[in-house]
Amino acid sequence: MPRYMVVRAFDCGEDEMPEVGLRSRKVIEGNYPEITWEHSHVVVLDDGRVMTYCVYGGPSEEMVREHGNDLGRHTIKDVFEIAGDVTPADFPG
DSSP: OOEEEEEEEESSOGGGHHHHHHHHHHHHHHHOTTOEEEEEEEEEOTTSOEEEEEEEEOSOHHHHHHHHHHHOSEEEEEEEEOOOOOOGGGSOO
């Protein structure tokens, strides 16, 4: 199944992100069982805005975007299909 990195800018602060995460999970479980939310990296910019970099497995980019639209409270900045993963162990010295 393809995997995607979704870059988002939220319209809420860091203190509201647990609520957003719970809503994301409920939207996936209720409406998009084909999508798997693997993990997210959350960053807080100097002005307090929240950005996330989320990894999802899903049948299509369109479905992952649909989930984002249903979630609300953010703008999708970009979606990338993940070509692969590497770690330092993949490059022995």
